[in-house]
Amino acid sequence: MPTALDPAALRTPVVAWFEEHARDLPWRAADRTPWGVLVSEVMLQQTPVVRVEPAWRAWMRRWPGPADVAAASTADVLRAWDRLGYPRRALRLQECARAVVERHGGDVPDDEAALLALPGVGSYTAAAVRAFAFGRRSVVLDTNVRRVLARAAAGAALPAPAQTVAEVRLAASFVPADDAGAARWAAASMELGALVCTARAPRCDACPVRDVCAWRAAGRPGDAHADRRRTQAFTGTDRQVRGRVMALLRDALGPVPQEAVDALWPDAGQLRRCVDALLADGLAVRVPGVDDDTPATYRLPH
DNA sequence: AATACGGGGTC
């Protein structure tokens, strides 16, 4: 086991690099609001920055605060979400807006427990909102930070498939004690992972901590967990079918007849199961025909 | 601890 990496030896160059190279993202602007930060974090759950940015701008222009989202039609919310993926996140975001209005008078809370209690907010998002919206200390551990620490501190090519307690403890040991420093480290370490210490082709030559990186020192060994990482398929899965149904309902001007839904997918059984699941999830609504001769229609929830 | 959950860009 190599000598433990001194937190400051990693932090100082990374934060300095961040001052120079931070992207100019709208949810980082001086006029940002806690709600805007929360919206960005939910949109960024499994969706890349480049796709979120335009959607976030349009969303925030249309619904600047949680009360605006709370009052909106769910159908409009789902259409504005468009193709950001996992539309249940849009549903949760609206539930979250309503919870912020009802529980907190329209102000995003800044304490961990209250944030975690909001729909769609898990450990990462709660920590990120604390740091980026309120400048408070928290342990922000997303896929970027996990990778940076796995390489720089643990000498591994990639973090383990599932987050471990040891990993959280390691991450916590790098977080400065003060609020401002912790928030800065969170943003800087994430940005390094996003721009330099990337999953695919890391730009080690441009890395501010190449001299202290354990992975680089070890000769950039391969991924030890490669055998246990299974890539999730998409083609032919329920996720693809659900996506097609949601796209049809989103783009439709009015109710969609049963036969239009039926034409979406060749496997009638799978399609049926997926539509039923969407109804159960609250992502779609089935409107029965007025009599036995008129077919049912489908639409987004109001 | 595993699994479900979108969709698109990139190598």
Next chain:
DNA sequence: GACCCAGTATT
């Protein structure tokens, strides 16, 4: 065609 993306909720 595989891999990845500022994860969360459920089982």
